[in-house]
Amino acid sequence: MTLLVTAATGNLGRLVIDSLIARGADPASIVAGARDTSKAADLSARGVRVAELDYDRPDTVAAAIDGVDAVLLISGSEVGRRIDQHKAVIDAAKDAGVSKFVYTSAPKARTSALVLAPEHKxxxxxxxxxxxxxxxxxxxxxxxxxxxxxxxxxxxxxxAASVGDGRVASASRADYADAAAVVLLEDGHIGSVYELGGDVSWNFSDLASAISEVTGRPVEYTPLSTDEHAAALESAGLDAATIGFVTALDAGIRDGALAETDGTLARLIGRPTTPLAEGLRAIA
Structure with missing residues (x-):
C-alpha cells in the first residue's frame, strides 16, 4: 500500500513519516508531498519518495496522488484559503480512486464556535x-x-490571556502523528470521526505552573478581559485583524471549545499522551 502524506516537510508531517516507518512501513511505500521539495532532502535520503505538492496548484496535487492508495491531508496553514486548497486534494483523491482518505480536522468541527472551525467544517x-x-x-x-x-x-x-478558567486538552504533535500513522496503516477505521485530545484537560494556571517547572522560573497566570487583552496586543504592535483572531481564539477556549477529552487518542496510539510539562520540556 502506497501512502501519501501532504505537508510532509512541516512539523506534523515529518513526525507522521517517522511514526509510519517506526511502525513498520517501508519508506519506499511513502510519498512525501511538499510544496518545496528541496526541504525534503532528508526524507529522500531515508528512502521516502518525494513529490511536489502545492495546494494552490492542482496539477501538482493530481500528479502526487496518482497511484497512491491512502492519503493523509494535513490541513493547510493559510487561514482563509484552506477550503479551496483542501478541495484540490479531495478532488484529486476522488479522481484517483484512493481507498483511504484521512484528514486532520478540529475539535467538534461541525458544531464548534471556535474561530478556526468553519474551514474544517x-x-x-x-x-x-x-x-x-x-x-x-x-x-x-x-x-x-x-x-x-x-x-x-x-x-x-x-x-496573560483572556481565556478565563477555560481548559485545553492538548497533546504533543508526536501523539497526533502516531494517531495518523495508526489509522493509515490499520484496517477498520474507515467511516470513523475521532475526537482526539490529551489525557488531561488543563487550565492556564496549570500551564503557568508547568512553565515554572520546566524553566525553573516563577510564572503566574494573569487573567485578562477580552478588552484588556486586545489593548495589550495593540500596545505590542499587532494589527487589528490579528488582535481579533487571537482574542477570538481565547474566547473559544474560555467557552470550552478545547476542554473535552475522552481518552480516544491514548487508546488509538496504545499509550498515555504526553503530559503538559513533558511536552513543554521537549521544546524549551
Missing part, C-alpha cells in the same frame, strides 16, 4: 460529499502551540 462536508472512504482526526491543540507563550512567560514571569 467545510472541508469535512466536502469529504463527505465526495464519497471518499475517509477517517476524520479532529485534533485538539498541540502543546507546541504554547512554545512562544512559555518563552515569553519565563522571561516576564507573567502568562
Amino acid at each position: 467545510a472541508t469535512e462536508e466536502l469529504i463527505s460529499a465526495s464519497g471518499l472512504p475517509s477517517v476524520i482526526l479532529r485534533n485538539n491543540w498541540y502543546t507546541e502551540n504554547y512554545a512562544g507563550d512559555a518563552a515569553q512567560a519565563s522571561e516576564t514571569g507573567v502568562l
Whole structure:
C-alpha cells in the first residue's frame, strides 16, 4: 500500500513519516508531498519518495496522488484559503480512486464556535460529499502551540490571556502523528470521526505552573478581559485583524471549545499522551 502524506516537510508531517516507518512501513511505500521539495532532502535520503505538492496548484496535487492508495491531508496553514486548497486534494483523491482518505480536522468541527472551525467544517462536508472512504482526526491543540507563550512567560514571569478558567486538552504533535500513522496503516477505521485530545484537560494556571517547572522560573497566570487583552496586543504592535483572531481564539477556549477529552487518542496510539510539562520540556 502506497501512502501519501501532504505537508510532509512541516512539523506534523515529518513526525507522521517517522511514526509510519517506526511502525513498520517501508519508506519506499511513502510519498512525501511538499510544496518545496528541496526541504525534503532528508526524507529522500531515508528512502521516502518525494513529490511536489502545492495546494494552490492542482496539477501538482493530481500528479502526487496518482497511484497512491491512502492519503493523509494535513490541513493547510493559510487561514482563509484552506477550503479551496483542501478541495484540490479531495478532488484529486476522488479522481484517483484512493481507498483511504484521512484528514486532520478540529475539535467538534461541525458544531464548534471556535474561530478556526468553519474551514474544517467545510472541508469535512466536502469529504463527505465526495464519497471518499475517509477517517476524520479532529485534533485538539498541540502543546507546541504554547512554545512562544512559555518563552515569553519565563522571561516576564507573567502568562496573560483572556481565556478565563477555560481548559485545553492538548497533546504533543508526536501523539497526533502516531494517531495518523495508526489509522493509515490499520484496517477498520474507515467511516470513523475521532475526537482526539490529551489525557488531561488543563487550565492556564496549570500551564503557568508547568512553565515554572520546566524553566525553573516563577510564572503566574494573569487573567485578562477580552478588552484588556486586545489593548495589550495593540500596545505590542499587532494589527487589528490579528488582535481579533487571537482574542477570538481565547474566547473559544474560555467557552470550552478545547476542554473535552475522552481518552480516544491514548487508546488509538496504545499509550498515555504526553503530559503538559513533558511536552513543554521537549521544546524549551
